[in-house]
Amino acid sequence: MEEIIGHCGLCCHECPAYLAMKNDDNKLRAETAQKWSEDYGADIKPEDINCQGCFSSEVVFSHCNVCEMRQCSMEKGLPNCAYCDIYPCDILSKFFEYVPTAKEQLDKVKNSL
DSSP, X not given: OOOOBOTTSOBGGGOHHXXXXXXXXXXXXXXXXXXXXXXHTOOOOGGGOOOOOTTOSSOOOGGGGGOHHHHHHHHTTOSSGXXXXXXXXXXXXXXXXXXXXXXXXXXXXXXXX
């Protein structure tokens, strides 16, 4: 499977919403909806678990539609935040506190530029 590094450094190709849509996996949709509802105190339904990846303009998971990092990177026309002149910005730095693996991914990209 093609590796897809999202704007923030998360790996879309490992995301359950992406995998559920790609494989049309209703069991994974239901499991993910239940887990994310519990983890994030949200009301997420199995039918919400669909995403074509961070770079899609058509189908992304609902939170991705309001993601500041995604919006900023897309507005700048960047493949992801590692390409930004101000990498890492304050928004990303705060995000990295919770998801250090995203920082590792973007650091690899940044170091390869």
